[in-house]
Amino acid sequence: MRSSGEEAKHGEKSLKIDDMEICSKEYEIKDIDSSLIGKTIRFHGWVRSFHQIGKKSFFTVYSAGYMAKCMHVSEEEKIHLTKHTSVIVTGDVKKNFTKDSFPCEIHVKSFEIFGGKLAPTFEIDREQTSESFLLDHQHLLIRDMEKTAVLKVRAELLKLARAFYDEKEYTEVTPPTLVQTQVEGGSTLFKMDYFGEDAFLTQSSQLYLETVAPIFGKAYCIASSYRAEKSNTRRHLSEYTHVEAELAWIDFETLLSEIEDMIIYLTKGFNTKCISILKHFGVKMEALAVPEKPFKRLKHSEAIDILVKEGVKKEDGTDYTYADDIPDAPERFICDVVGKGAPVFLVKFPI
Known part of the structure; x- marks a missing residue:
């Protein structure tokens, strides 16, 4: 949609949209760098931040984990943009003289609010908001740089x-996730009606993989698994992404070797x-130590x-x-003491 002279309403304020200048090429924000200084470019994205000083408006536009720094000067009435508003921007690429990390800045000549509507304002203060509330609004939180980094990794x-x-x-x-069999205790199954019969959300694709192992020798899947366990720990999730594999004609040591690899x-x-x-997303992290085979x-x-020797007690x-059993x-503690931070295989559990 292209707008010219339209106004997007925001309460009592309005935003006048200038005529859109047509450029021969539209750029992705990730490709906007100092090599484009002196050129007029066009790009699209979502508003990350916005503020005004006098007749100057400063805002950042993000897309696919990258941001562009923009400045707009208006001799007419002040403009207003809200966070996450979709915009298409045309402007001149200039040198960035400030101390931030942007390689350049865009002096906006014209821009369009895609669809002609500002995004509704919905600011979230993480420090003063419950975890339950934050989980209910993940569709907004995942737009933050930290959450974006998690999804990219x-x-x-x-x-x-x-x-x-x-x-x-x-x-x-690709095994089915609606099943009529179970691989663990029935108390942890999500049960549902499947056209008059009982069906369950799968806890594991183990049984399906075992049926195809004789065909392929080595098979794997990456699928969702579900556990109806009411436990509020990092190790107990109602739904998670499960990476599983089955191999034929191997012994226990071969299996451990494959896991090590x-x-x-x-x-x-x-x-x-x-x-x-x-x-890139502002998260500093050192490289992980690569473990060596064989693991202990x-x-x-x-x-x-x-555990007894070191005085590690049970909860009671x-x-x-x-x-x-040995909990989390x-x-x-055992990994720190025995493995010195490296993985440790715990084997030969009592039957």
């Missing part, structure tokens, strides 16, 4: 997982691909002995016994 890790399996000649399959591959890939992504193996009984204040915090 997550996407890169999924690419790396697929690349690992592809290099090892696994076959990817994947962790090493993902760690190296994270350092190569994801550190730069985080840096620790029997369940040996882990219990270490008693010592761990050989019949106990003691597991991390």
Whole structure:
């Protein structure tokens, strides 16, 4: 949509939209840098911030994780833009003389509010808002740089997982998530009516992968899994992305070796691909230490002995016994003490 002389209403204020200057090429914000200084360009995106000083309006426009710094001077009435408003901007690329990180700035000649409507104002103060409220408004929060960084890194890790399996000649399959079988306790299943029959959201694609392992030898899937567990911890999610694989004709040590290879591959890939992504979004992080094969193996009984020796107690204040499972915090303690921060395989659990 192209506007000329239209006005976008915002309460009692109005925003006059100048005539749009046609440029031969439209740029992506990620491609706007100092090499374009002196040129007139056109680009689109969403308003990230906006403020005015006298007749000058300063705003940033973002798209795909990149931002452009803009300045607009109006001899007429003041303009007004709201956060997340969709805009198409035409302007001259100038040198940036301020101390911020932008390689250049855009002196706006004309711009268009896409659709002619300002985005509704909806500011969120994270420090004064409950976690429940923030989760209900994720569609707005994910536009922040920190959340964008999380999604970009997550996407890169999924690419790396697929690349690992592809290099090892696994076959990817897409199992159903509505099932009539279960792989764990029935109390953790999400149950629903499926045309008069009971159906469940899958907890794991293990059984499906086991059916295709004789066909392909090595198979994997990346799919959603669901657990109806009312636990408010980082390790208990009602829905999560599950990376699973099944291999035929292997022994236990071969399985552990395959897991070691994947962790090493993902760690190296994270350092190569994801550190730069985080840096772009303003998140400082050092490269991760790449573990070496073989990872340490620790029997369940040996882990219990270490916990007792080091005085690590259960929640009720008693010592761990050989019949106990080992929860999250003691597991991390064992990794620190035995693995020195590196992964540790906990094996030979009591039956």
